[in-house]
Amino acid sequence: xxxxxxxxxxxxxxxxxxxxxxxxxxxxxxxxxxxxxxxxxxxxxxxxxxxxxxxxxxxxxxxxxxxxxxxxxxxxxxxxxxxxxxxxxxxxxxxxxxxxxxxxxxxxxxxxxxxxxxxxxxxxxxxxxxxxxxxxxxxxxxxxxxxxxxxxxxxxxxxxxxxxxxxxxxxxxxxxxxxxxxxxxxxxxxxxxxxxxxxxxxxxxxxxxxxxxxxxxxxxxxxxxxxxxxxxxxxxxxxxxxxxxxxxxxxxxxxxxxxxxxxxxxxxxxxxxxxxxxxxxxxxxxxxxxxxxxxxxxxxxxxxxxxxxxxxxxxxxxxxxxxxxxxxxxxxxxxxxxxxxxxxxxxxxxxxxxxxxxxxxxxxxxxxxxxxxxxxxxxxxxxxxxxxxxxxxxxxxxxxxxxxxxxxxxxxxxxxxxxxxxxxxxxxxxxxxxxxxxxxxxxxxxxxxxxxxxxxxxxxxxxxxxxxxxxxxxxxxxxxxxxxxxxxxxxxxxxxxxxxxxxxxxxxxxxxxxxxxxxxxxxxxxxxxxx
Amino acid sequence: xxxxxxxxxxxxxxxxxxxxxxxxxxxxxxxxxxxxxxxxxxxxxxxxxxxxxxxxxxxxxxxxxxxxxxxxxxxxxxxxxxxxxxxxxxxxxxxxxxxxxxxxxxxxxxxxxxxxxxxxxxxxxxxxxxxxxxxxxxxxxxxxxxxxxxxxxxxxxxxxxxxxxxxxxxxxxxxxxxxxxxxxxxxxxxxxxxxxxxxxxxxxxxxxxxxxxxxxxxxxxxxxxxxxxxxxxxxxxxxxxxxxxxxxxxxxxxxxxxxxxxxxxxxxxxxxxxxxxxxxxxxxxxxxxxxxxxxxxxxxxxxxxxxx
Numbered sequence: 001x002x003x004x005x006x007x008x009x010x011x012x013x014x015x016x017x018x019x020x021x022x023x024x025x026x027x028x029x030x031x032x033x034x035x036x037x038x039x040x041x042x043x044x045x046x047x048x049x050x051x052x053x054x055x056x057x058x059x060x061x062x063x064x065x066x067x068x069x070x071x072x073x074x075x076x077x078x079x080x081x082x083x084x085x086x087x088x089x090x091x092x093x094x095x096x097x098x099x100x101x102x103x104x105x106x107x108x109x110x111x112x113x114x115x116x117x118x119x120x121x122x123x124x125x126x127x128x129x130x131x132x133x134x135x136x137x138x139x140x141x142x143x144x145x146x147x148x149x150x151x152x153x154x155x156x157x158x159x160x161x162x163x164x165x166x167x168x169x170x171x172x173x174x175x176x177x178x179x180x181x182x183x184x185x186x187x188x189x190x191x192x193x194x195x196x197x198x199x200x201x202x203x204x205x206x207x208x209x210x211x212x213x214x215x216x217x218x219x220x221x222x223x224x225x226x227x228x229x230x231x232x233x234x235x236x237x238x239x240x241x242x243x244x245x246x247x248x249x250x251x252x253x254x255x256x257x258x259x260x261x262x263x264x265x266x267x268x269x270x271x272x273x274x275x276x277x278x279x280x281x282x283x284x285x286x287x288x289x290x291x292x293x294x295x296x297x298x299x300x301x302x303x304x305x306x307x308x309x310x311x312x313x314x315x316x317x318x319x320x321x322x323x324x325x326x327x328x329x330x331x332x333x334x335x336x337x338x339x340x341x342x343x344x345x346x347x348x349x350x351x352x353x354x355x356x357x358x359x360x361x362x363x364x365x366x367x368x369x370x371x372x373x374x375x376x377x378x379x380x381x382x383x384x385x386x387x388x389x390x391x392x393x394x395x396x397x398x399x400x401x402x403x404x405x406x407x408x409x410x411x412x413x414x415x416x417x418x419x420x421x422x423x424x425x426x427x428x429x430x431x432x433x434x435x436x437x438x439x440x441x442x443x444x445x446x447x448x449x450x451x452x453x454x455x456x457x458x459x460x461x462x463x464x465x466x467x468x469x470x471x472x473x474x475x476x477x478x479x480x481x482x483x484x485x486x487x488x489x490x491x492x493x494x495x496x497x498x499x500x501x502x503x504x505x506x507x508x509x510x511x512x513x514x515x516x517x518x519x520x521x522x523x524x525x526x527x528x529x530x531x
Numbered sequence: 532x533x534x535x536x537x538x539x540x541x542x543x544x545x546x547x548x549x550x551x552x553x554x555x556x557x558x559x560x561x562x563x564x565x566x567x568x569x570x571x572x573x574x575x576x577x578x579x580x581x582x583x584x585x586x587x588x589x590x591x592x593x594x595x596x597x598x599x600x601x602x603x604x605x606x607x608x609x610x611x612x613x614x615x616x617x618x619x620x621x622x623x624x625x626x627x628x629x630x631x632x633x634x635x636x637x638x639x640x641x642x643x644x645x646x647x648x649x650x651x652x653x654x655x656x657x658x659x660x661x662x663x664x665x666x667x668x669x670x671x672x673x674x675x676x677x678x679x680x681x682x683x684x685x686x687x688x689x690x691x692x693x694x695x696x697x698x699x700x701x702x703x704x705x706x707x708x709x710x711x712x713x714x715x716x717x718x719x720x721x722x723x724x725x726x727x728x729x730x731x732x733x734x735x736x737x738x739x740x741x742x743x744x745x746x747x748x749x750x751x752x753x754x755x756x757x758x759x760x761x762x763x764x765x766x767x768x769x770x771x772x773x774x775x776x777x778x779x780x781x782x783x784x785x786x787x788x789x790x791x792x793x794x795x796x797x798x799x800x801x802x803x804x805x806x807x808x809x810x811x812x813x814x815x816x817x818x819x820x821x822x823x824x825x826x827x828x829x830x831x832x833x834x835x836x837x838x839x
Contacts (some may be wrong), residue, residue: 039797041613049571125585127570129578140582193615212614212624213789213797215699238698239787243680247688248695406563406802413567413574427573437573446574 025263029530031233032506033254035245039213039238044196045127046119048178051517053424056236059522061104061181061201064093064112064160065172069280069512069520072336072429074172078107078182078202078225079160082203088167095158099225101184102206113152114185117141120149128179128366136165167466169473173428204229204522208260213238230525249501257501258516262379265499275501279511282332282426283435283496285324287372287387288450290418291489295367297325301359303488307345309352310387316494319382324494329485330434332495334513337474342485344492347397351391352394362368364395367420373401374421375408383493384421412449422449425496425515431477436461439484506528532830537825543816550815551603551808555596558804565612565802586612599808608809613801618809628701629790632773632782635710640717641768647718648725648764653752655730663722670719679712679785698787702772710787713779717771724767728760735759761832769825773818 040053048057064079065264079093099107116135119126120142132138137150151163161216164171174180187200199207204226205218216236220229237254242261246268249257256500260268289303296303312326328344331337353363361367372388374380381402388398395527398419403411412420437443440461441453457480464476485492498516503511508524557681566582567574583589585591587598602609608618635724638833686708694704732738733756741751798806 041801042615044615047615121583122585125578125582127575127578127582127796129581130573130575139577142577193610197613211699211789212621213698213793214628214787217699235699237787238789239696240784240793242789244683244696244785244787247683251688251695253695253697404563404800406568406800409567409572410562410564411773424572443574446576448573 014361030231030526031235032118032231032256032524032526033235033237034256034521035249035254035258036216036236036238037242037245037259038240040210040216041201042196043207043210043216045178045181045183045201046124046128047196049127053517054178055517055519055521056218057178057201058182058203058518059205059218059234060199060207061178061183062203063176063181063495064095067173067176067177067429067514067518069510069514069518074176077176078112082172084172088169088171089164091162091164091171092155093162095160096225097158099202100223101187101202102200102221103184103187104223105184105186105200107182108157109154110148110157111182112160112186113149113154114151115182116149116180118183118188120177123437124183126179128177131174131177131179134164134166134168134171134174136163138165167280167468170428170430170432170463171469173430177427181203205234211436224522226522229522231521234521246501249503252503255503255506255526258498260499260501262265262382263321265323268501273505277500277502277509277511278497280325280332280333280334280496280513281496281515282429282513283421283424283515284327284330284332285493285496286421286490287329287493288412288420288422288447288490289488290415290420290451291453292415292451295361296418299359300487301355302361303491304345305352305355305359306391306396307352307488307491308348308355309396310390310491310492310493311347313347314390315383315386319386320494323497323499325497327492327494329492330439330490331431331477331482332426335426335429335431335434336470337477337481339478339481342482344485345488349393356394356396361396364397367396369397369399370419371399371401371417372419372421373403373408373411373417375405376402380421387491413446415445415451418446420449422490423496429513431464431474431481435477435480435484436465439489450489452484452487454483454487457483502530532827533611536823536827539826543819546819547603547812548600551600551812552596554811555804555809558802558807561802563802565804568802569612582612598755603812608812609805611798611803611806613798613803613806618821621806622791622810622813625789625791625794628788629776629792631701631706631752632709632713632779632788633772634788635706636713636717636775636779637768637772639710640714640721640771642734643714643723644718645725645764647722649729649752649757651722651726652729652733653748660726663726667719667722670715670722673715675712675716675779675781676785678715679708679782682708682712683785696786696788698789701788703771709782709788712786713775713782717768720767720771721764724764725760728763729756732756732760758832762829765825765828765832766781769821769828773821775822776814 026260036052038052040056041050041185042048042053043057045057045061048054062077065074065078066077068075078095078099080096082091084091095109101107118124120129120132120138122142122144129142135149135151137146140146141149153161155161182202184200187198188195191198197210204221204224206221208217208219210216215238220232222228239248242259245254245257246261248254293295316324316326329339330344338346372384376385384400387402391398411417424434424438437447439448439452441458444451444453460476460480464473465475467473500516505526505528506524507527510520512518566579566588570578571584587595610617611621614621647663651660654660687695693707696704738751738756741755780796782788783790783793795810
């Protein structure tokens, strides 16, 4: 080989290796590999709105308080204790001393004041300002008419006083959400919108890198106030195709897989019984009847007939492979106020036929075509097709229409569809998060897709919101739920259960009712991985 | 030639302007409010209003349009509504993965496709020709999803000679399977085009003359016919390469390959207007440039075109 040729060869080799890189074989025995189904929209706590982002932000950032995933009680985080005034208006938080941001600076009460102002500021345009909407003066601040938030006072470096605009039972719960997690002013102001690539919090894990649509990497924060996490690193890998994620899990390249491909749950459960986890989470899947449009408007018997005609047990068993539980009402098991005595609408085709005739549509005659709208997704498609088939037995002609999420969301809120798929996973474990958000008449045009309006229901929910006695509050919510169920405002389908695959070497797993995104990864450890 | 290239480069301006206008109007025509999409399922009308104001979505359409064109003229693609970072950074972040995949796929497709086409034309009507035609039809028809999964099962799971896809790594080992999968369709097109083009050229008088002068069939095909048959082949390669730079969503999804295709699809779903607009405009410009390169390459292949 002459010099010129060997030179060309060398240049080509260098270029190829520079472009395609080399695979580093670092020690991964104390690194947790976790799958993300999609790229997180934002890891900035002021913009984190979804469960994927929440999985990572919960590790990078901490707030005043935390929700215990087992007891569902509020527990200390950066605040080691707090007092609530008798009128439930003033919350005084005492911060731990020595809590550090990842840049080494101590977290002080003023950082929380800054964080709340940042979240509510029109310049930030946060998607989650409602988290702080019950703080006195929050509305004025976010609309720009006030320069400070009236209800936020820094008493000293370690004492923060928050005043609520009215007594609200979920005031404390909202403070554990991402948008209330503390951020350091000097870092957010330095980077502005690019903070998302230079994240600094005070959580158990430090941000390392985020390669969009590929990977988010975190590493243990040595000075974490709760003690250094046992796992050195966590890698969230974006693997959109669930079958490939399962393949990678089975080949040992992922330690935890928080979803199993549709149609492969039964088989996976049989093959990997020790690694398969399934647990109830706070979510309900339903089909909403539009109560403002014919034929469902004012026709209770028709809504009840459809409820009795759909075999929810079969949907859960066959379509959902035995994972969820059939729904009898609005509130899912595990939430305070869940009513196990609700009868709901058990499958009864004869009763359904009778009610359909009484509703004015014997054997579906005269009812015409009913359009069932859903957002495009294989799972939703399967459920809607099954409902379509089951209602055919009653002589009801259901036509399916599917849309992408953006168009669908817009349509549901506008009240265009007469029959539509809906689902809700609780933001906070409280019945108010279902009954007020999804069924109160003031939410028509937003989250009350069924456009349900019942004065008695509204009054009960409002009364419960301001009721200080927890037991009386729950009783009011249960009464309200009974009304919504009796009025068959939805076709109740199922209550969610999450599924997860977890390798035996992953220890300390806790399964939270909020869903897999709230698994406290910082409490877990690896034993004998790669050994 | 320089004048010709400059003239063609200037054509990018009206093309980009036209594309930008179409994309801008299309994104506003489809239902789905960007501010509402950002907030998600739980509504907050007040926050929606603030977000609209921040991103100037509350302004009349024509004001938004001219503001968009103004930014574009300064090569400023704006910031993503969802990720909140610069669109330019977002596109560049994913561009390398796409370029790697597109370049490797086109390389495989050209080597295999052109060779298969030559062999098929050389042995026209024989079993080898039939095999190439059948193979190329298969390549064009096999769904990419299925092919990708099968290749993965064979090479990563059973034979264990290649690694499973890993979004964090785009090295050579991880590139082989997505590149082969993506090239399957192109191999089919290129092989068929090479075969047809070569057969046409082989009928020309100058090839008959060359053969009559005693040149072997192999030399006549490779030295004389192939070069003249290359123009339609180069066109196909150029168009395919430009398409690939726009992303190959099916391959990217199956192989967890963080390219432009995935970014664009997710941005359309999220109604992330700046990313969609910026991405399409950038890709349109690249498409035009690739086409110019293809056109210029004709002149090198055929001196007659150079004189014209």
